[in-house]
Amino acid sequence: MLSFAPAARLRTRRYLIAAFLGFASSTLPTHAFAADAQLLAASTSEGTIQGIVVGGDGKPLGSAKIQLLNASGKVVAQAQSDAHGIFTINGIAAGTYTVNAARGSDFNSVDVQVSSGQTSKAELALGTKELNTVTVTARRFERARNSLSPSTGSSQYTFDAKTIAQLPEGDNTQFNHVLLQAPGVANDNQGQLHIRGDHNDIQYRINGIILPDGVSGFGQVLDTRFAKSITLNTGALPAQYGLRTAGVIDIVTKDRYDGGEVEMYGGSHDTVNPSFELGKTVGNFTGYVTGQYLTNNLGIENTTDSSNAIHDRTRQGKGFAYLSYLLDSNTKISALYAASATRFEIPNNPDQPVDCDFVNQLNGNGACDGGTNPTSAAVGGANIDSRGLNERQFERNQFGILALQGVGADDLTYQVAAFQRVSTVSFSADPVGDLVFNGTASDIKRKASVLGLQGDLSYPLTDSHTITTGFSASTEDDRADNRSTVFTLNATSPGPSCVSGTTLGTDSNGNPTCFGGPTTIVDNNPKNGNTTASIYVQDKWEVTKSLIVNYGLRYDHVSAFVTGQQLSPRIGMIDYLTPRTTIHAGYSRYFTPPPSELVSNSTVDKFANTTLASATQPGCTPTPGNNCVLNSPVQPERSHYFDLGVLHQLTSSYTVGLDAYYRYARNLIDEGQFGTALIFTPFNYAQGHVYGLEFTNAYHQGNLSAYLNFAKSVAQATNNVSAQSVAFPDPAEFAYVSQHYIYLDHNQALTISGGASYVLWRTTFGIEGTYEDGLRAGFANTAKLKPNVQFDLSASRSVQISDALGKVDLRMAVINVLDRRNEIRDGSGIGVGAPAWGPRAALYFGIAKPFNI
Structure with missing residues (x-):
């Protein structure tokens, strides 16, 4: 494991760069440096x-x-x-x-x-x-699936297998890190992504089929390795996309992989990551499976800027299988299944002060003096220190899809699919340590089980009009189980006094208010039978050879913790003005229900007069002299979205694009981590607006590929109108937000992503970099953190071992080569649970052996 002391940062950078150059040069032939330089030129003819x-x-x-x-x-x-x-x-x-x-x-x-x-x-x-061959028939089905998913009027960014392979870590790149290379995608801690200023609100599809929401966390069931391509659709989406609309991520799975590969990848932070792929086509049958195991000492972002986190071991296993069978040249049936199991240690933040009131209540004496802000205390014969806390989280996900796809007469295409997903998150508190530092120790479990059906059909009525229609319906059972140990808050009868160090104040009669003993409160909230149903119809109208208009209607209905429905019009157009210039524009009305699996619906009254009670009084309307809060249920968000963009091919090698968007929302949904468990809770702002610009550059010629994206975004909202006692325990902050537009905590004003790869001497060299202006922090998100900058380097090539053993693929990646200390979160801001820092400099190696079967 690499460990870098602060004083050695310059030596660290030199060491990593030297290691990178050493690896690269070791793979070159002896005459490599005598090669002539090749000039890259692009003709405008x-x-x-x-x-x-x-x-x-x-x-x-x-x-x-x-x-x-x-x-x-x-x-x-x-x-x-x-x-x-x-x-x-x-x-x-x-x-x-x-x-x-x-x-x-x-x-x-x-x-x-x-x-x-x-x-x-x-x-x-x-x-x-x-x-009639299997290969060409398969291409027909891929084309048919594309016809079911028009992107007219929206913005689209695609990563194909070659693009993914050129990333520093290749197929070992975490799924969310792949998406960070798209414009308008911002990073956050715990694997969160924010697309165009939204908080999550991301829909995942596999081969065009909806993957239901899972309980939030950072463990990802999705694995980059099984993706043939990954497409991010955002902006003013056509009518077939709904419910989760900040970004629709459509993954096309590898389905024609004749052979296999085993790989060992690892390096810094005690990382060990073996994986395999195996696929075969026999007649009309195709099968593909992949799996991986990952263990390291940096499962979650470090709570400090040090190279090594405290208590941050993770173990993760993932598997994926895809099977398909061609019933005939016009019909295909396919099934896929994926599962993941992940264990995390919650990283500790050292040198945090204990709360002497809590310590004295547990010890029954006044040995702890709150005036000295001690960072440790003896409780029950054991020394409690924030370095030694033992919080853990376990996540499991599994989903399955069974689909029937067909191509009928007159170019009719259809797909019908049944889908299922089970997602669980279990958080275990440190039973004594959490009481000492937080006044509560909560064991929390969330489980969501979803079953659903989806159907899509496309039919060309005429040469100019193609009708697409479809539906989706699902039912969901959710559980939110909470078992919390808390201290009670009691006013003593006249005469007795509190244990030294535990006096909170006095009641209206002048009697001291004291902590009572710890007590356990069980607050379980099952909610079964949550249903969601959607139907849409749209017409793709080819007005001219260059102009296409897509217009349609979508109806969504949800019945869960709240009930809501909406009829949403959509219209978009794309115009191929010239062979070099394309413009698109669109408007979409969106309906976004809160994620049912995250709505805990906790019983606020159960925690009255305890250390988990709200700091304000529920049940009244806030006024300038009475800053109380309510606990209204989370409502669906309703928004208007406008999108306009242009793509121009300056030369055959160089393409530029510019995109502008604006969204106005009522009951804007945001999410926050309120507590130590890595589970997010949704809440509403009365209204909000999000707008921005994106500028993209892409260059490809010969052995050189490069891209550079700029995105400017503003996300603001005002007046919290749901889950107030959870989201705004501070009355002053609640009052401020009620009267002011504030930046959302995930607002990233400026993001830049870029990268390049060049093939030289049969070795692919790559560089990738990101710049993020800094997330919000402080009281009502009025402060901003410092910018984050990270550059990664890579080198990869294939080496022939011998005629008998064949070739192996070698890879080296240097992450954060400048060893920057990037603060993602400082622990402050609305719904921010803990500090989080980006990874320090790290070095990884991989060796993969492909084989035929």
């Missing part, structure tokens, strides 16, 4: 693609739809074959493109290289025997 579409009999096919995709997978032009099967696309920048041709249920594609001032040829055959 344009070329033409001329093609023909023929049928299985070799005769020309008219009315075939043609799409031209650039190297990033974006559609940059469209056309249609004439009666002679001919199509022409002019004004194309030099580069490599994919031409798709489709008519009815037949589909094919071909890659084309466009040269400056030249005409490139493309020939595509539809309806041939080749289309």
Whole structure:
């Protein structure tokens, strides 16, 4: 394990950079440095693609739809074959493109290289025997799934397998860290992500199928390793997306992996991370499985800026399986299952002062003097110190999906899927230590069990109109079990006095108010039969060859801790102004219910006159002279969302984009960690607005790929209107928020993400960096933390061992190469549970052995 003392930061940086260069140079051939440098240049001249579409009999096919995709997978032009099967696309920048041709249920594609001032040829055959092969049939199903998920009017960012492999840690990159490379995505502690100024509100889909919400925590059932591609959809989404709309993350799973791989990855923080992948296609059957085990000493963000956290061991196991069978060339059935089990130690924050009132009540004497702010105390013969607390959390997730997908006559496509998820989180307190420091020791368990059904269907009514419709319905059973040991607060009868050091004050009769003994309160709140139902219909209208408009309606109904419903209109457009320039715009009405699995619905009255009681009086309306709070139930959020963006291809290698968005919300939902358990609780602000700008750059030519994203965001809200006794125990803060717009605690004013990879001497070198302006902190989030900056380096290549053993893939990653001390949270702010610091400098190595089966 690497350990870096503060005085050795400069030596640390030199050591890590030297190690990185040493690894890289060790993989180079002896003549590598004699290689000539290659200049990268991009031509602004344009070329033409001329093609023909023929049928299985070799005769020309008219009315075939043609799409031209650039190297990033974006559609940059469209056309249609004439009666002679001919199509022409002019004004194309030099580069490599994919031409798709489709008519009815037949589909094919071909890659084309466009040269400056030249005409490139493309020939595509539809309806041939080749289309009956498993490979081409699989591509048809992937295209069919894409037709069920139009992105018209919204913003989209995709990570394919190649992009993921170029990240410093490759497939070992945590799932949320992959998404941090997209514009407008901000980092937080405990694996949280904030997309465009929202708190979570993220929907995950696998192969287009909804993955139900799980109990929040930072243990992630999702594993980057099984993703063929990861797409983030955000902005003004079409009608098929609802309920969780800050970002829809659609994962396409690996499904055609003939072979296997075993890998060992590890390094700093005692990290050991073995993993495997195995896949095979036999006839119409395809199977793919992957699994990994991870253990290290940095399971959660450190509570200090030191290199090594105190009490932070984690053990994590994850597995995933995908099975599919082609019933015929038009129908596929598939099943997938994933599970994870994670154990965390909650990291300790050293040198915290004990509360002498609590210590004296447990000891029954006045040996602890609160005036000296001691950082440890003897209780029951044991010394209690914040370094030695033993809080733990255990998380389990599992989900399964069974889907039927089909392609019918006249290009009708459909998918029907049943899904299930069970998610549990159990937090165990330190029974004595938490009482000494917090006045309460709570064992908490949350469990959510969801069953649901989803169906989607797409049908082209005419050449210009394609109707997509669908539904989803689910039922959820939730449990919120709390067992809390607290101190009672009692006014003594006239005469007796409190134990020394435990006097809280006096009552109205002048008698001292004292702590009573510890008592245990059980507060279990099951809520079964939570139901959610949604239905949508939309029309994709191809107004012209370049202009597409998508408009539709969505209806959502939820019945859980609260009941709500909404009919939501959506409209979006995308215009391929030129082969180089694309604009999109959209408006969406959103309905976002609170996550039922997080609503604990605790019984406030049970904790009256205890150390868990609210600091204010529930049941009245706040006034300037009476800062009391209510405990209203959390309501669904309702919002209006506007999005406008442009994407322009400056050259065949360089693309830039600009996106602007604005969201106005009523009953804006935020979440906070109120207590030591790493479980979040939702609450509402009466209204809020979120707006921002995103600027993207992407470059790819030859061996060089690079990107750079800038995002500016403002997220503000006012007037807390639900869960007040939980979210705002401080009456002064509650009163301030009732009268002022405040920044949300997760507001990240400016984020920058960028990276580059270059293939040199058969070795891929990479650099990745992020800049975050700092989250909010302090009273009513009026303060801001310092910016966070992190740079990571990587080098990877394949090495041939021998003819018998074949090749192995080697990887090295240096995380936070500058050894920056990045403070993510300082423990203050609304709903912020504890301090959190980003990882210090770390070094990791990986070796993977692919094999055939």
